[in-house]
Amino acid sequence: MSELDAEEAAAAWARAEASGDTGAIDDARDHLASGDPAGSNAPPPAGPPTGPMVDSATARALVDRAETALDAAVDDLAAAEDAHADTDGTLRVAEAKAEAYATDPSRKEWERLAAAEAVEKARRAHDRAAGKVLRRRSRHDKAEQQLDAATEILRLAEQAAADQPAADAAGAEAKPMAFANVEQFVTRYLLEVTRRPGLQWCTTWWRHAEAVDRLRALWTSWEAMRWEGPTAMTVWWRDYCDPTVYALMKKDGTFASCDHSTDVHKQGRLLPTDQAPDGLLDEPEPEPGQGEN
Numbered sequence: 001m002s003e004l005d006a007e008e009a010a011a012a013w014a015r016a017e018a019s020g021d022t023g024a025i026d027d028a029r030d031h032l033a034s035g036d037p038a039g040s041n042a043p044p045p046a047g048p049p050t051g052p053m054v055d056s057a058t059a060r061a062l063v064d065r066a067e068t069a070l071d072a073a074v075d076d077l078a079a080a081e082d083a084h085a086d087t088d089g090t091l092r093v094a095e096a097k098a099e100a101y102a103t104d105p106s107r108k109e110w111e112r113l114a115a116a117e118a119v120e121k122a123r124r125a126h127d128r129a130a131g132k133v134l135r136r137r138s139r140h141d142k143a144e145q146q147l148d149a150a151t152e153i154l155r156l157a158e159q160a161a162a163d164q165p166a167a168d169a170a171g172a173e174a175k176p177m178a179f180a181n182v183e184q185f186v187t188r189y190l191l192e193v194t195r196r197p198g199l200q201w202c203t204t205w206w207r208h209a210e211a212v213d214r215l216r217a218l219w220t221s222w223e224a225m226r227w228e229g230p231t232a233m234t235v236w237w238r239d240y241c242d243p244t245v246y247a248l249m250k251k252d253g254t255f256a257s258c259d260h261s262t263d264v265h266k267q268g269r270l271l272p273t274d275q276a277p278d279g280l281l282d283e284p285e286p287e288p289g290q291g292e293n
Contacts, residue, residue: 059150059157066147073136073143080136084129087122094122175227182212185219194241199249202258210254218244 098115101107179185183206205211221240225232248254 056157056161059154062150063154066150070143070147073140077136077140080133084133087126087129091122091126094119177223182216182219186215194245200251200255202255208254211248214244
C-alpha cells in the first residue's frame with residue numbers, strides 16, 4: 001500500500017468510525033488490513049484535495065481501537081482454544097468408555113448404544129469447537145493486520161505533521177501529482193473513463209512513439225488543469241482529451257493496424273522524407289541588439 005493509499009484508507013476508516021456504521025467500519029478495516037483501499041482502482045477526483053487525509057489525533061485513535069480489538073481477539077482465541085481442549089478430553093474419555101463397554105460382556109446392549117451415542121455427541125462438540133478456533137484465529141490474524149496498518153497510518157500522519165512546516169516553507173504553489181507516470185494515468189484513469197464503442201486500441205500502446213508523446217502531454221495537462229477550478233476539466237475534455245483520443249483511436253488513427261482483441265500489434269509505416277537543401281531551414285542570425293534588454 002502506498003502512502004497515499006494508506007492515508008485514503010485511514011480516512012475512510014475514520015469517517016466510518018465517526019458515522020457509527022458498523023458495516024462501513026468493518027469494510028474500512030478490511031481494506032486497511034488487505035492493503036487494497038476502497039476505491040483505489042477508481043479514477044481520482046478532478047480537483048484539489050479538501051485537506052489532510054488524517055491527522056495524528058485521528059491516527060492515534062485508530063491505533064487505540066485496533067489495539068483494543070486485538071486484545072479482545074487474543075482473549076477470544078484463548079477461550080476458544082481452551083474450549084477445544086476440553087472437548088478433546090471429553091471425546092477421548094467417551095471413546096475409551098465406548099471401547100470398554102464394547103468388550104465388556106457384563107454391559108447391556110442399551111449401555112453400549114448409549115456409550116456410542118456419547119462418542120458421536122462428543123465428536124460433534126469437538127468439531128464445533130475446532131471450527132470456532134479457526135474462526136477466532138482468523139479474526140485474531142485480521143486484528144493483527146489492522147493494528148499493523150493503523151500503526152503505519154500513525155507513522156505517516158506524524159511524519160506528515162513533522163514535514164508540514166518544511167512543505168509550507170517550500171511554497172503553496174507546488175501541487176502533488178495524482179499519478180507517478182503516464183502509464184498510471186492511462187491504466188488507472190483514461191481507460192476507466194474512456195469507454196466508447198468503435199475505438200481502436202493497442203494493448204502495447206507504449207510501443208508507439210506518437211501515442212506515448214500524445215498521452216504524456218494529455219496526462220501533464222490533466223495534472224495541471226485539475227487544480228484550475230470547476231470549468232477547467234470541461235476545457236480539458238474538449239480541447240485536450242477528445243482530440244487525443246480521436247487521433248489515436250479512430251479507425252485510421254495511430255492504432256489502426258493493431259487489434260487488442262487478438263493482441264496483434266503493428267507499427268505504422270515510417271513516412272519517407274528527402275533531405276532539405278543546405279541552408280534552407282537554417283535559423284536566421286539575430287539582428288544586432290535583438291533580444292537585449
